[in-house]
Amino acid sequence: MRLVIVGGGPAGTQAATDAARLGVDVTLIERDVVGGAANLWDCIPSKTMIATGGAMADLERMSRMGLGDLRATLDLASLRERIAAIGRHLETATTDILESQGVEIVRGAGRLVDAHTVAADTAAGTRTWSADAIVLCTGSRPRLPDWAEPDGKRVLLTRDAYPPPELPEHLVVVGSGVTGVEFVHMFASLGTRVTLVVSRQQVLPGKDPEVAAVLEEEFLRRGVALVMGARAVGIDRTATGVRVRCGDGRAVEGSHALLAIGSVPNSEDLGLAAAGVEVSASGHVPINHHCQTNVPHIYAAGDLSGKLPLSSVATMQGRKIAEHAVIGHTAAHRHLEYDKAPSAIFTDPEIADVGLAEADAFAAGRKIRVTKVPFTASSRALITDDTRGFVKIVSDPATGVVLGGSIVGRSASELISVLSLAVTAGLRVADLVDSMPVHPALAEALAEAAD
Numbered sequence: 374m375r376l377v378i379v380g381g382g383p384a385g386t387q388a389a390t391d392a393a394r395l396g397v398d399v400t401l402i403e404r405d406v407v408g409g410a411a412n413l414w415d416c417i418p419s420k421t422m423i424a425t426g427g428a429m430a431d432l433e434r435m436s437r438m439g440l441g442d443l444r445a446t447l448d449l450a451s452l453r454e455r456i457a458a459i460g461r462h463l464e465t466a467t468t469d470i471l472e473s474q475g476v477e478i479v480r481g482a483g484r485l486v487d488a489h490t491v492a493a494d495t496a497a498g499t500r501t502w503s504a505d506a507i508v509l510c511t512g513s514r515p516r517l518p519d520w521a522e523p524d525g526k527r528v529l530l531t532r533d534a535y536p537p538p539e540l541p542e543h544l545v546v547v548g549s550g551v552t553g554v555e556f557v558h559m560f561a562s563l564g565t566r567v568t569l570v571v572s573r574q575q576v577l578p579g580k581d582p583e584v585a586a587v588l589e590e591e592f593l594r595r596g597v598a599l600v601m602g603a604r605a606v607g608i609d610r611t612a613t614g615v616r617v618r619c620g621d622g623r624a625v626e627g628s629h630a631l632l633a634i635g636s637v638p639n640s641e642d643l644g645l646a647a648a649g650v651e652v653s654a655s656g657h658v659p660i661n662h663h664c665q666t667n668v669p670h671i672y673a674a675g676d677l678s679g680k681l682p683l684s685s686v687a688t689m690q691g692r693k694i695a696e697h698a699v700i701g702h703t704a705a706h707r708h709l710e711y712d713k714a715p716s717a718i719f720t721d722p723e724i725a726d727v728g729l730a731e732a733d734a735f736a737a738g739r740k741i742r743v744t745k746v747p748f749t750a751s752s753r754a755l756i757t758d759d760t761r762g763f764v765k766i767v768s769d770p771a772t773g774v775v776l777g778g779s780i781v782g783r784s785a786s787e788l789i790s791v792l793s794l795a796v797t798a799g800l801r802v803a804d805l806v807d808s809m810p811v812h813p814a815l816a817e818a819l820a821e822a823a824d
């Protein structure tokens with residue numbers, strides 16, 4: 374069997390590794406960097422910059438812990454080199470794993486010629502493969518508005534900001550979804566003055582309002598200006614920087630603007646029509662619960678598939694595809710349940726959630742029990758001098774089964790794994806209590822909320 378994969382991000386590399394382990398001939402076509410946009414532009418560089426900002430904030434915290442007045446000097450060139458070095462390391466590590474499994478890696482732009490033929494335009498010319506199964510996972514790129522022209526100097530996209538040559542004096546961030554708030558946090562913690570233009574009355578639209586409120590408070594405490602209910606409609610260059618114009622006549626001036634207004638799938642030039650693969654009006658490739666497109670042996674995954682745009686979800690889709698394409702639908706095969714995927718926002722404090730949200734349960738008229746424990750009650754939080762945030766668990770009042778939860782606070786992105794396991798394994802709150810968390814540990818708050 375030959376499997377050809379177009380796109381070497383988390384979805385493509387996972388599908389390739391797993392399928393090769395199952396004994397299939399695998400060709401992976403990647404036009405840019407093995408590891409994908411996730412490693413080059415998105416998850417890794419953003420979290421590396423946030424880690425530097427976090428280390429600077431930690432110095433402030435350490436000063437309060439009896440270590441005197443600690444201050445850092447930011448060296449942008451070293452930070453840029455660190456981001457590049459981590460990217461290179463991850464690319465090499467991923468390539469090594471793929472090659473050790475016998476995956477053929479082809480550098481070039483791939484496309485479908487027909488439903489069973491894939492071509493790649495490489496430096497050495499065009500090559501073609503006949504494939505029994507095909508995976509399309511070409512990812513996405515930042516959405517460009519028709520009301521502003523990013524120039525990479527004053528009007529930035531996220532990809533221009535790792536980091537820019539000079540730290541902006543006053544950055545106006547447009548877009549208050551996950552990416553927008555992470556960039557607000559990133560630049561505010563590095564010392565930039567930041568204004569966030571929020572199109573609704575809450576940052577993180579769609580998230581639990583209680584969770585969003587903690588972040589809004591924290592932003593205000595750190596001097597971030599929030600312009601609420603303001604939809605950006607234009608960006609002008611001024612003598613000293615930029616002016617972001619809003620639909621209601623308000624305007625915000627800054628030295629730089631950063632656009633974080635979503636992404637669009639990389640589905641053009643993929644030959645979808647030639648293979649009879651359907652594409653939606655938004656450019657995504659619709660899939661069923663096995664990640665099959667309307668052409669059953671052609672799968673789609675990752676951001677291209679229009680499901681949850683998360684690296685973790687893309688990776689899981691890659692796993693499921695390899696299993697389904699190679700072994701087929703066995704009794705052991707479990708579908709990916711997107712509504713049980715945990716997600717995290719790497720702000721300070723971190724925010725993470727999984728499963729059923731309180732607001733969605735109320736909207737559906739579903740009976741739930743909600744229990745909440747603040748970290749002010751946690752001895753570990755007091756010891757580490759960071760008592761912000763809380764743990765909230767949503768459970769079924771009749772059975773005690775954990776349905777979901779949110780965590781706001783230090784290490785929320787790690788702690789959520791406990792709730793995530795409870796949700797996917799159908800554990801009860803009593804199981805969390807019985808798990809006997811270490812003392813003193815932040816995880817004790819989970820057991821207390823469960824109790």
Ligand SMILES: Cc1cc2nc3c(=O)[nH]c(=O)nc-3n(C[C@H](O)[C@H](O)[C@H](O)COP(=O)(O)OP(=O)(O)OC[C@H]3O[C@@H](n4cnc5c(N)ncnc54)[C@H](O)[C@@H]3O)c2cc1C
Binds near residue numbers: 405410481482513
């Ligand atoms: C700023 C930012 C931060 C993020 N942070 C996180 C995070 O912390 N955690 C998280 O889970 N998610 C995060 N995400 C989302 C995450 O990056 C994406 O969901 C993930 O990258 C999707 O993986 P993918 O496999 O679909 O494709 P990608 O990672 O986008 O990779 C697709 C690959 O396909 C290649 N390609 C495209 N067209 C072709 C072609 N024709 N031929 C050959 N190759 C092609 C591209 O070069 C690319 O390497 C973030 C997103 C952004 C924008």
